[in-house]
Amino acid sequence: MNLVADKLSYKPDEQFHLNEVSFNFKKGNLYTILGRTLSGKTTLLKTIAGLLTPDSGSIQFEDKDFLKIPVWERNVAMVYQQFINYPHLNVFENVAFPLKQRKVENQEIKDVVLKSLKSVGLEGYENRKIQELSGGQQQRVSLARSLVKNAKILLLDEPLVNLDYKLREQLREEFKSIFSQGLSEESIVIFSTTDPKEAMELNGEVIAIDEGKVLQVGPAKEIFENPKTLKVAEISNDPPMNILKANISSNKIKFEGIEIELPGHLSNLKDNNFNLGIRASDIELSEEGFEFEVELAEISGSETLLHLIRGDTKIITSIEEVMNFNIKDKIKINFNINKVYAFNESGTLASSPFGGSYV
Amino acid sequence: MGKLYKFLKYSFITIWTVFVVAPFLWALTTSFKDFNSVNGGATYIPWVDFEPKLEGWKVLIKSPANGGVDIIEPYFNSLFVTCTASLISIVLGTLSAYALSRFTFKAGFVKNNDITFFFISQRIMPPIVLSIPFFLFLGAIDLLDSLIGLIVVYIVLLMPIAVWIMVDFFNKVPREIDETALIDGCNPYQAFFKVVLPNSIPGLIVAGMFCIIFGWIDFFFAFILTFTEVQLLPVKIVALNSSITPWWSLSASALVSVAPLIVVAFIVERYLSKGNLSGAIK
Numbered sequence: 138m139n140l141v142a143d144k145l146s147y148k149p150d151e152q153f154h155l156n157e158v159s160f161n162f163k164k165g166n167l168y169t170i171l172g173r174t175l176s177g178k179t180t181l182l183k184t185i186a187g188l189l190t191p192d193s194g195s196i197q198f199e200d201k202d203f204l205k206i207p208v209w210e211r212n213v214a215m216v217y218q219q220f221i222n223y224p225h226l227n228v229f230e231n232v233a234f235p236l237k238q239r240k241v242e243n244q245e246i247k248d249v250v251l252k253s254l255k256s257v258g259l260e261g262y263e264n265r266k267i268q269e270l271s272g273g274q275q276q277r278v279s280l281a282r283s284l285v286k287n288a289k290i291l292l293l294d295e296p297l298v299n300l301d302y303k304l305r306e307q308l309r310e311e312f313k314s315i316f317s318q319g320l321s322e323e324s325i326v327i328f329s330t331t332d333p334k335e336a337m338e339l340n341g342e343v344i345a346i347d348e349g350k351v352l353q354v355g356p357a358k359e360i361f362e363n364p365k366t367l368k369v370a371e372i373s374n375d376p377p378m379n380i381l382k383a384n385i386s387s388n389k390i391k392f393e394g395i396e397i398e399l400p401g402h403l404s405n406l407k408d409n410n411f412n413l414g415i416r417a418s419d420i421e422l423s424e425e426g427f428e429f430e431v432e433l434a435e436i437s438g439s440e441t442l443l444h445l446i447r448g449d450t451k452i453i454t455s456i457e458e459v460m461n462f463n464i465k466d467k468i469k470i471n472f473n474i475n476k477v478y479a480f481n482e483s484g485t486l487a488s489s490p491f492g493g494s495y496v
Numbered sequence: 497m498g499k500l501y502k503f504l505k506y507s508f509i510t511i512w513t514v515f516v517v518a519p520f521l522w523a524l525t526t527s528f529k530d531f532n533s534v535n536g537g538a539t540y541i542p543w544v545d546f547e548p549k550l551e552g553w554k555v556l557i558k559s560p561a562n563g564g565v566d567i568i569e570p571y572f573n574s575l576f577v578t579c580t581a582s583l584i585s586i587v588l589g590t591l592s593a594y595a596l597s598r599f600t601f602k603a604g605f606v607k608n609n610d611i612t613f614f615f616i617s618q619r620i621m622p623p624i625v626l627s628i629p630f631f632l633f634l635g636a637i638d639l640l641d642s643l644i645g646l647i648v649v650y651i652v653l654l655m656p657i658a659v660w661i662m663v664d665f666f667n668k669v670p671r672e673i674d675e676t677a678l679i680d681g682c683n684p685y686q687a688f689f690k691v692v693l694p695n696s697i698p699g700l701i702v703a704g705m706f707c708i709i710f711g712w713i714d715f716f717f718a719f720i721l722t723f724t725e726v727q728l729l730p731v732k733i734v735a736l737n738s739s740i741t742p743w744w745s746l747s748a749s750a751l752v753s754v755a756p757l758i759v760v761a762f763i764v765e766r767y768l769s770k771g772n773l774s775g776a777i778k
Binding site for chain 1: 681691
């Protein structure tokens with residue numbers, strides 16, 4: 138009864154867009170596909186929708202071979218990253234389109250459409266033309282259109298990415314409430330995003346994907362706390378997790394002439410070279426810290442992102458206030474050493490502050 | 497700079513307008529004159545300079561037996577041939593253009609762009625190259641000197657225009673609209689007719705108008721492929737001899753022959769600049 142994919146591969150050119158992707162999606166759940174741009178998220182959603190046919194592999198849904206069913210009979214709904222609507226129809230007609238296609242009775246169409254428009258906050262906009270709406274409203278129309286179908290599979294392809302900051306926050310909240318109340322036991326919602334924060338907030342099952350390959354599957358919290366590989370750590374953090382090439386020997390972490398006492402959660406590691414991961418937010422300015430040189434300082438919102446360098450090691454730290462730095466300034470920082478992740482040299486998680494390990 | 501530029505711009509536009517409009521004005525006034533007014537020197541303002549008469553226009557609809565030239569039949573022949581050929585070209589051209597825009601064709605090294613170019617290349621050749629094959633071809637299927645034969649030839653000439661304009665237009669219609677229609681339960685035909693086509697009306701109108709223009713003004717093929725049975729308007733007008741047909745009738749016939757094009761020009765102008773796709777994708 139689940140949506141099950143087995144070894145889906147799609148390689149239209151030199152690169153894999155999907156590389157042996159398998160999953161088992163259960164009804165009543167929200168799945169978040171997390172990956173950078175061009176990692177294969179859209180390809181995967183289009184394959185589930187039926188707009189793309191994979192080169193190999195299979196998809197089963199409700200014990201049927203999904204790949205043999207044409208798009209228009211699959212009963213899926215999809216919201217695109219670009220706000221796709223039918224420009225020749227007004228708001229009501231847009232939302233009613235899939236129902237008319239199914240030959241639903243007029244009175245029922247009217248009820249369902251008005252209810253759906255209400256749930257996305259577009260009451261009273263029925264007769265507007267699509268062109269008269271703002272970007273956020275247009276996206277809500279396409280969301281309403283995908284909700285009226287009551288589809289068993291709802292695909293949302295980075296639906297928030299083209300909106301401005303405030304609208305994104307607002308719509309994300311609405312998504313959460315729609316999912317929490319409207320997600321029936323019968324449907325599967327698949328949401329793709331590049332934004333780790335979004336994935337954490339939606340709090341569903343996360344599928345981390347890169348170069349068409351599934352790297353890790355698990356609850357959002359688990360992906361965030363115990364990323365299986367360096368790649369997952371990179372994808373699931375913004376700014377990306379800092380990687381320090383360090384040597385651990387005789388209970389000390391050594392890199393770039395810095396020596397730090399080994400924290401408790403890393404004490405079981407054998408002496409070796411490791412890739413240590415530390416989040417930008419776990420590095421702070423400190424008088425007693427180690428000296429780094431400022432390479433670049435960006436102010437983003439209420440944060441300051443500092444790009445620092447020492448020898449060959451480059452790190453990024455975020456400071457929760459707006460500060461001005463000059464390039465080449467020498468500053469001192471300290472690492473919150475209890476939050477350090479250790480990955481072995483091939484990039485697999487050896488030890489995390491949350492006790493995970495894949496070695 | 498600004499003022500001088502504006503002055504030069506409007507001066508140029510004014511002079512150009514006079515150049516373009518003057519012959520029409522001349523034809524228009526001449527068509528309402530009679531023998532005396534035409535020969536009495538340059539006169540332009542009716543009722544002041546000369547007394548307007550309808551003689552020139554009446555000659556156009558009288559039969560030759562009554563001293564007229566009878567352009568009604570050629571006029572309707574032209575209208576029928578042009579409209580039928582344009583309609584068929586638009587229908588076939590739009591379907592071909594959609595296929596070329598959305599589906600991938602491959603036959604050896606021949607791909608979509610090559611097929612599109614093949615259509616357009618029909619218009620690159622000078623028409624005279626096509627005249628002999630067309631003549632022999634129509635002769636072989638016994639359609640020389642017939643309306644059907646002309647329609648067949650005009651479809652060959654007009655369909656490339658329709659394909660060319662519509663391929664370009666469909667390429668600008670986002671694919672995601674078709675895909676959304678498929679997801680919303682349309683099969684590919686329904687997606688085309690219910691979603692893509694209603695959003696392509698400006699393109700259809702422009703393509704249709706261009707077909708009508710090129711069909712209507714064609715003299716060459718109408719001249720070569722018809723003899724006595726069928727006559728199209730351009731051929732008829734050229735056949736009017738100024739030593740037999742008076743000036744005022746010639747002027748009137750020139751005006752009625754350009755009248756449809758003026759209407760078409762205004763329609764094209766309205767739609768050519770108007771994109772209707774904002775709001776589909778942002």
